[in-house]
Amino acid sequence: MDSLVDASKQALMLLFSGDATLWTIVSISFKVSAQAVLYTAVLALPLAFILAYGHFPGRRPLIALFNSLMAVPAVVIGLTLYLLLSRSGPFGNLRLLFTQQAMILGQMMLCLPVLVAMGHSAIQAADRRAWETALTLGASSWRAMQTLLFEVRFALFAALIAGFGRIIAEVGSSMMVGANILNHTRNIPTAIALETSKGEFSQGIALGLVLLILALLLNTALTLLQGRGEMIA
């Protein structure tokens, strides 16, 4: 128990003393996951819209597929991406393995099903009149889609935060395709795994605290936003 208390004290000191190594790890984590969630959103939201409003064969199996993909373990994604990007793999000549780009790709693969599935339920639950009203007032299909997405923005924010939560804390994929290289591909979860295995609990706890505070801030922001939305509606 004493060691835990000591480690926590040291962790706080590390955080507030501006330890360069620690904050580099934090910034890599943010940079990679923020890019991953952003790129995924660009792909996922139109896809979610097509799944909700499109009429084509195979639509329902596709929705079921995305729902099931939400449960795929990060290590499986990591392994798949590793095989694809390794020198002998089909994309080996891109030399992406053990780079931040590879980590972004892995996190995008993890994030995509979450954003598509949650985005799809949000859009499906949206009022269809919003879509028809936008069209009848002269909006193009693309513009009407944007209007509809704006109308359900609170649910979509929740999807983005859930997607971000899924990838900021994942170890498996980042460890396998990033390889935990200091100042390059070491992010919060891989650093925690490493420091814990070395018995350096204070840095692990400090990084864990950063993750917890982040989760708290994001969810508070979302709750405030949704509160405003409810007041209006």
Place this chain on the structure above:
Amino acid sequence: MSTKQELIAYSDLLKLYNGKCLLDIEQLVINHSETLLLTGANGSGKTTLLKILAGLNTPERCQVHYQQRTFSWKNARLPTRLPAIYLHQHPYLFDASVSDNIAYGLRRAGYKRDRTRQLTEEALIWSKLEHLADRNAKQLSGGERQRIALARARILHPRLLLLDEPTSSMDQSACEQTFFLIRNLRHEGVAVVVTSHQIQQLRLLADRHLVLESGKLHEVENSKHGVKPAPHKTGTVRVLPTRNQRNPDHHG
């Protein structure tokens, strides 16, 4: 066939619902500046018909005759989308201010910011709701929403307005205000198709009365003047078999 008054005509319209025939309309002609009352039992397909006319619901087949040209329904969607605007029974207002809602169509049409603001202000005055300009549209009452929706449609200068039960669940004064706005639109040259259960009130407003029954359109005598429609108008809204129809099935 076409008269100089004709705005738009739809022919050979077929719509199936769950494999059953919902609408089978041989011809529907709508003229400039005329108000049509469309009635029918619940589930008779009034809303579906209005949405097909507005280009929002896909029929199995339909031909659209507009500006001396004939289009398939699919090809007609773009040219007719702008002149025809559909208003839901309970209009949908976007989660934005009343002004932004009214300006929505103008922005899509690429109007400049100053012009958009000016036209939006005029539209608010027209609907007598200028005091609500900055209010979020979701906070309005049913009657106010209907008036905002009418103003939002009118600002785009539609040739044809399709109103789905505009006065359902409205109190008397809100109804009066809505009727007043519809009457104004007619004087501005807008053709209006309106569905309603409040037949008595709307008959006073409508030039003619169509009934949708078993998927077919019948024209019935409009009791507005206590007589059948004036002769010069009888040929304008027709529910007649097309020339090539083998088995004419004439109703009305």
